[in-house]
Amino acid sequence: MSKLIAVVAATDRSTQAILAAEALKKAAAALGHSLAVETRAGDAVTGALAPDAIAAAEAVLLVGEVKDEARFKGKKVVRAALDAALADAAATLGGAATAGKKVVGVTSCPTGIAHTFMAAEGIEQGAKALGHSVHVETQGSVGAQNTLTAEDIAAADVVIIAADANVDLSRFAGKPLYMAPTKDAIGDGKALVARALAEARVRGGSSAPAVSADLAGQVAAEKAARAAQRAGAYKHLMTGVSYMLPFVVAGGLLIAIAFALGGIYVYDDAHKGTLGQALFLIGAKSSFALMVPILAGYISYSIADRPGIAPGAVGGMLANSIGAGFLGGIVAGFLAGYIVKFLNDHINLGRNLAGLKPVLILPLLGSTIVGLLMIYVIGQPVATALASMTVWLKGMQTGNAIVLGAIIGAMMAFDMGGPVNKAAYTFATGLIASADSAVYGPMAAAMVAGMTPPLGLALATKLFKDRFTSDEHEAGNAAFVLGLSFITEGAIPFAAKDPFRVIPSLMVGSAIAGMISMAFGCELKVPHGGAFVLPIPNAVTNLGGYLIAMVVGTVVTAILLRILKPSLAATPETAAA
Numbered sequence: 210m211s212k213l214i215a216v217v218a219a220t221d222r223s224t225q226a227i228l229a230a231e232a233l234k235k236a237a238a239a240l241g242h243s244l245a246v247e248t249r250a251g252d253a254v255t256g257a258l259a260p261d262a263i264a265a266a267e268a269v270l271l272v273g274e275v276k277d278e279a280r281f282k283g284k285k286v287v288r289a290a291l292d293a294a295l296a297d298a299a300a301t302l303g304g305a306a307t308a309g310k311k312v313v314g315v316t317s318c319p320t321g322i323a324h325t326f327m328a329a330e331g332i333e334q335g336a337k338a339l340g341h342s343v344h345v346e347t348q349g350s351v352g353a354q355n356t357l358t359a360e361d362i363a364a365a366d367v368v369i370i371a372a373d374a375n376v377d378l379s380r381f382a383g384k385p386l387y388m389a390p391t392k393d394a395i396g397d398g399k400a401l402v403a404r405a406l407a408e409a410r411v412r413g414g415s416s417a418p419a420v421s422a423d424l425a426g427q428v429a430a431e432k433a434a435r436a437a438q439r440a441g442a443y444k445h446l447m448t449g450v451s452y453m454l455p456f457v458v459a460g461g462l463l464i465a466i467a468f469a470l471g472g473i474y475v476y477d478d479a480h481k482g483t484l485g486q487a488l489f490l491i492g493a494k495s496s497f498a499l500m501v502p503i504l505a506g507y508i509s510y511s512i513a514d515r516p517g518i519a520p521g522a523v524g525g526m527l528a529n530s531i532g533a534g535f536l537g538g539i540v541a542g543f544l545a546g547y548i549v550k551f552l553n554d555h556i557n558l559g560r561n562l563a564g565l566k567p568v569l570i571l572p573l574l575g576s577t578i579v580g581l582l583m584i585y586v587i588g589q590p591v592a593t594a595l596a597s598m599t600v601w602l603k604g605m606q607t608g609n610a611i612v613l614g615a616i617i618g619a620m621m622a623f624d625m626g627g628p629v630n631k632a633a634y635t636f637a638t639g640l641i642a643s644a645d646s647a648v649y650g651p652m653a654a655a656m657v658a659g660m661t662p663p664l665g666l667a668l669a670t671k672l673f674k675d676r677f678t679s680d681e682h683e684a685g686n687a688a689f690v691l692g693l694s695f696i697t698e699g700a701i702p703f704a705a706k707d708p709f710r711v712i713p714s715l716m717v718g719s720a721i722a723g724m725i726s727m728a729f730g731c732e733l734k735v736p737h738g739g740a741f742v743l744p745i746p747n748a749v750t751n752l753g754g755y756l757i758a759m760v761v762g763t764v765v766t767a768i769l770l771r772i773l774k775p776s777l778a779a780t781p782e783t784a785a786a
Contacts, residue, residue: 211242211243211267211268212242212243212265212266212267213237213242213243213244213245213266213267213268213269213270213302214244214245214246214247214258214262214263214266214268214269214270215230215233215244215245215246215247215269215270215271215272216246216247216248216249216258216269216270216271216272216275217229217230217233217246217247217248217249217272217273217275217291217294218248218249218271218272218273218274218275218276219249219250219251219273219274219291220251220274221251222273222291223250223251223253224250225291225295226248226249226250226273226291227248227250227255228295229272229273229291229294229295229298230246230248230255230256232294232295232298233246233270233272233294233298233301233302234246235298236298236299236301236302237302239299240299240302242302244302245258245262245266249275258280260280263280263281263284266284267285268284268285268286268287268340269281269284269285269286269287270287270288270289270301270302271286271287271288271289272288272289272290272291272294272301273290273291273294274291275288285340286340287339287340288338289301300400300403310341310342310366310367310406311341311342311343311344311364311365311366312332312336312341312342312343312344312365312366312367312369312402312405312406313343313344313345313346313357313361313362313365313367313368313369314329314332314343314344314345314346314368314369314370314371314394315345315346315347315348315357315368315369315370315371315372315376316328316329316332316345316346316347316348316371316372316391316394317347317348317349317372317373317374317375317376317391318372318373318374318391324373324391324392324395325347325348325349325391326347326349327391327394327395328371328372328391328394328395328398329345329347329355329371329394330398331371331394331395331396331397331398331401332345332369332371332394332398332401332402333345333398334398334399335394335397335398335399335400335401335402335403336398336402338399339399339402339403341402343402344357344361348372348374348376349563349567352513352514352515352516352553352567353514357380359380362380362381362384365384366385366406367384367385367386367387367405367406367409368381368384368385368386368387368409369387369388369389369394369401369402369405369409370386370387370388370389371388371389371390371391371393371394371401372388372390372391373390373391383411384411385409385410385411386409386410386411387404387405387408387409387410389401389404389405442543443628443631444511445508445511445512445542445543445546446508446539446631446635447631448507448508448510448511449503449504449505449506449507449508449511449538449539449542450504450631450634450635450638451507452503452504452506452507453500453501453503453504453507453638454638454736454737456496456497456499456500456503457496457497457500457638457641457735457736457737458735458736458737458738459492459496460491460492460493460495460496460497460500461492461497461641461734461735461736461748462492462734462735462738462742462745462748463488463489463491463492463493463496464488464489464492464493464497464734464747465734465735465745465746465747465748466485466488466492466745466746466747467485467486467488467489467492467493468485468489468746468747469485469745469746469747470483470484470485470488471483471485471486471489472485475489476489476490476493498529500535500538501525501526501528501529501534501535501537501538502521502522502523502525502526502529502538503522503525504525504535504538504539504542505521505522505524505525505528505538505539505541505542505545506518506519506521506522506525506542506545507521507542508521508538508539508542508543508545508546509521509522509524509541509542509543509545509546509549510546511546512543512546512547512549512550513545513546513547513549513550513553515567516549516553516566516567516571516572516575517545517546517549517550517575519572519575519576520545520548520549520571520572520575520576520578520579521541521542521545521546521579523545523576523579523580524538524541524542524544524545524576524579524580524583525537525538525541525542527541527580527583527584527588528540528541528583528588528591531583531584531588531589531591531592532592532595532596533583533587533588533589533591533592533595534592534595534639535595535638535639535640536591536594536595536639537583537587537588537591537592537595539639540587540591541579541583541587544579544582544583544587545575545579548575548578548579549571549575552570552571552574552575553566553571556570556571558570599640599648610650610727610728610730611724611727611728613651613654613727614651614654614658614720614723614724614725614726614727614728615720615721615723615724616633616720616723617633617636617637617651617654617655617658617723618654618655618657618658618716618719618720618721618722618723618724618762619658619716619717619719619720619723620632620633621633621634621655621658621659621662621697621719621723622658622659622661622662622697622700622712622715622716622718622719622720623712623716625662625697625698625700625701625704625715626697626698626701630659630697633655634655634659634736636651637651637652637654637655637736638652638655638736640652641733641734641735641736649732649733649734649750650726650727650730650731650732651727652732652733652734652735652736653726653727653731653732653733653749653755654722654723654726654727654731655723656695656733656736656737656739657722657723657726657731657755657758657759657762658719658720658722658723658726658762659695659697659719660692660693660695660697660722660739660740660759661692661715661718661719661722661759661762661763661766662692662697662699662700662715662718662719662766663688663689663691663692663696663697663699663700664688664689664692664693664759664762664763664766665692665714665715665718665762665763665764665765665766665767665770666685666688666692666699666700666703666711666715666766666767666770667685667686667688667689667692668763668764668766668767669685669766669767669770669771670682670684670685670688671685672767672771673767673770673771673774675776675777676770676771676774676775676776676777677774677777678777681703684702684703687699688700688703692739692763693739693740693741694738694739694740694741695737695738695739695740696739700715707774710770710773710774711770711773711774713769713773714766714769714770714773715766717765717766717769718762718763718765718766718767718769719762719766721758721761721762721765722758722759722761722762722763723758723762725754725757725758725761725762726754726755726758728754729751729754729755729757729758730750730751730754731749731750731751731752731754731755731758732749732750732751733748733749733755734747734748734749735748740759743755743756
């Protein structure tokens with residue numbers, strides 16, 4: 210219940226003022242609010258507000274021709290027309306009862322031009338008319354503007370999504386959320402805000418930590434938290450890699466199947482028209498051909514939003530044609546993103562012409578600048594660097610290969626999905642994305658080293674039960690599945706609880722797995738899939754050696770955990786396990 214006061218005033222419409230006052234009183238009683246009303250009908254004043262009533266009021270509603278506002282200084286004041294109070298006293302009163310709320314919103318439409326900004330303006334004007342503070346993010350054709358921060362969302366009383374296009378709602382978990390089309394905000398923003406405050410429902414999501422036995426839930430939460438914490442160059446690179454991966458996976462598997470059907474020379478004229486060659490063309494000449502442009506395009510997208518995709522993809526395509534490969538794609542993506550962002554920030558055309566920026570000006574200028582820089586300045590030096598690195602990797606002697614495998618393996622286990630892990634993984638993935646000059650050995654080492662941490666923990670929880678709690682025993686079952694799936698993050702909850710014993714154990718086991726994989730000359734044609742890609746013909750070369758690397762790395766991890774972790778004191782919980 211809210212404590213409200215109201216002043217209803219009309220010089221020439223005294224009857225309507227009295228009716229409005231009575232309607233407000235009835236509405237207040239029906240809604241459970243406490244309301245004192247001062248009525249000014251012509252020169253007559255009825256129910257004058259006492260200073261005590263004013264001091265105790267949570268909000269003040271001024272209806273009609275009210276000019277005396279000095280006595281309400283410091284109070285939340287909401288104004289309303291006399292006709293509005295007569296037409297819908299409950300809505301008018303509701304605006305006062307909810308006055309002073311913090312409203313945030315997001316607007317978006319398919320074209321991202323007129324309706325996006327008109328809807329934002331409607332929400333802003335409506336919220337201000339009701340006495341609320343407001344912050345609206347527009348997801349237009351030039352990218353997100355007036356972006357909501359985590360602090361804005363946390364402080365909000367309600368979130369309004371006025372959109373005709375898809376809007377990511379994950380960041381609004383736990384907040385009252387109201388969704389509507391843009392036309393509602395454009396047509397009557399004030400009514401939309403009032404409706405949102407009255408009808409918004411809390412979006413699902415909980416901040417409570419999952420129990421340790423629910424390993425899959427903990428891993429998902431940890432991955433989401435890490436994604437949210439990404440910033441700067443690392444965030445942009447990971448965005449590009451995440452969009453590139455499906456092309457690498459699909460292309461690599463199709464090439465492996467093609468080789469299984471037609472042999473390693475399936476691409477020559479002798480196999481023309483066969484299913485094997487068709488799959489090879491789809492995988493190698495289409496899916497693989499798109500990897501670097503997609504990588505560059507979405508690095509640029511992460512920096513400059515949608516206007517950055519075309520210049521980034523153009524730069525990535527040029528990197529492919531020049532021979533700069535994935536290194537050139539990374540350079541092109543960052544270059545395109547920051548160039549387009551600079552242009553977007555400094556080219557001001559006004560709202561009427563703003564639609565030209567994302568569809569004409571930014572793609573044209575961005576693609577031209579990035580393309581010329583790739584052709585005349587950056588492309589060839591990067592191509593030379595990539596060629597030198599490829600020659601070195603392919604010519605490594607066994608000793609050097611083992612060292613590289615150990616380094617990749619230790620990095621994969623160090624932070625289990627964090628920046629160090631992702632640096633090793635991106636390096637390995639980039640090497641298989643280089644098409645004609647692809648190097649597959651480091652990718653095999655990275656995947657087997659990423660599988661052994663959760664597999665080793667799963668084995669340790671079964672063999673050495675006195676080192677783990679009953680919840681950890683149960684979590685070990687999930688860790689086994691996550692390890693087989695190449696989800697290294699499955700080891701995070703164990704490492705977070707006892708980092709100084711668990712992480713060194715994982716790093717040693719993964720380093721040994723990587724060393725054995727490189728020593729056997731194992732190669733992996735796809736960047737993900739874990740144990741589930743091993744049965745596919747030609748996906749992994751020297752499969753026997755690869756399985757040995759996985760088993761030895763897992764066993765070493767488990768043994769080190771047995772040595773380093775102390776035995777838990779006997780409790781009913783551990784005894785029962």
